[in-house]
Amino acid sequence: MPKQKTRKSVAKRFKKSASGKIKRSSAGGAHILTGKSRKQKRSMRSSKLVSKADHKRIAQCLQG
Numbered sequence: 001m002p003k004q005k006t007r008k009s010v011a012k013r014f015k016k017s018a019s020g021k022i023k024r025s026s027a028g029g030a031h032i033l034t035g036k037s038r039k040q041k042r043s044m045r046s047s048k049l050v051s052k053a054d055h056k057r058i059a060q061c062l063q064g
Contacts, residue, residue: 005064007061010061011062015047016062021049022050022058022062023049023050024047024049025047026044026045026047029044029045
């Protein structure tokens, strides 16, 4: 049976924390920043956790 491969596109976008949760970066911080408030831009800097609905699917792509 061949080895299971990690989805490299997923591996570049998500990181696994020590407790097993999956971290992601916020979307919308690349361009058109003049229309966004200071508070919104500041909150986009920090990393977020993947939702419960997506967790299983992303975890399966990360293992390999």
